[in-house]
Amino acid sequence: MKIIKTKNYQELSKKVAEIISEQIKVNPKSVLGLATGSTPVGAYKELIKSNLDFSEVRSINLDEYVGLDGSNEQSYRYFMEKNLFEHINIKKENTYVPNGKGENLQKECEGYEEKLSELGGVDLQLLGIGLNGHIGFNEPDKIFGKNTHVVDLDESTLEANARFFDSIEEVPKQAITMGIKSIMQAKKILLVVNIPEKIKILEKAIYGDITPEVPASVLQLHQDVIVVYCEE
Numbered sequence: 001m002k003i004i005k006t007k008n009y010q011e012l013s014k015k016v017a018e019i020i021s022e023q024i025k026v027n028p029k030s031v032l033g034l035a036t037g038s039t040p041v042g043a044y045k046e047l048i049k050s051n052l053d054f055s056e057v058r059s060i061n062l063d064e065y066v067g068l069d070g071s072n073e074q075s076y077r078y079f080m081e082k083n084l085f086e087h088i089n090i091k092k093e094n095t096y097v098p099n100g101k102g103e104n105l106q107k108e109c110e111g112y113e114e115k116l117s118e119l120g121g122v123d124l125q126l127l128g129i130g131l132n133g134h135i136g137f138n139e140p141d142k143i144f145g146k147n148t149h150v151v152d153l154d155e156s157t158l159e160a161n162a163r164f165f166d167s168i169e170e171v172p173k174q175a176i177t178m179g180i181k182s183i184m185q186a187k188k189i190l191l192v193v194n195i196p197e198k199i200k201i202l203e204k205a206i207y208g209d210i211t212p213e214v215p216a217s218v219l220q221l222h223q224d225v226i227v228v229y230c231e232e
């Protein structure tokens with residue numbers, strides 16, 4: 001595991017964008033595993049500024065709220081469009097986000113796994129971490145080994161994400177998420193942590209016991225992980 005500490009969020013965003021850019025330059029047809037939330041916004045801005053060629057890049061996102069479709073401003077599809085896709089030359093048909101409005105969510109999850117293997121797996125997976133150690137929406141659990149699945153969100157996740165909604169009642173209670181198993185199959189993983197409140201859980205994840213109670217701790221078993229973090 002390679003650990004990079006940056007001075008501040010701006011430097012962190014530049015570093016993350018640089019790692020993603022390198023990946024695309026080495027392989028213009030890269031499959032990027034992308035994330036939403038506040039952490040990657042700065043890196044996405046840097047990528048937009050870079051004018052990098054995304055015309056052959058494929059992207060697949062970690063998760064989506066159940067019950068929201070892509071036109072809903074709180075959906076992760078909408079987030080990706082507004083914060084990245086609309087500003088770069090990626091082809092819309094090469095971008096994948098789970099369909100939270102799918103009629104049969106089980107089928108949706110299976111289809112997402114099929115898509116992952118059709119794409120030949122993820123070359124570079126971008127991850128944030130939750131205050132409870134979650135990656136994607138893989139909440140603390142008794143086991144690690146799941147593929148894409150529907151998850152009931154933890155109370156702490158609902159509270160953390162309420163800041164994006166008018167009230168906590170509006171936060172969807174479920175999501176579709178790539179599982180730990182799907183995430184661990186990525187060739188390279190980039191874990192990004194940008195707020196002081198998360199440093200404790202980051203330390204637990206990278207130096208503590210490997211346990212599904214701290215989902216991110218599984219990353220210790222992956223052979224190619226870069227952690228980029230800052231404390232302010």
Ligand code: PGA
Pocket residue numbers: 036037038039040128129130131134135136
């Ligand atoms: P954040 O969330 O980027 O909005 O802080 C990350 C996460 O909960 O995985």
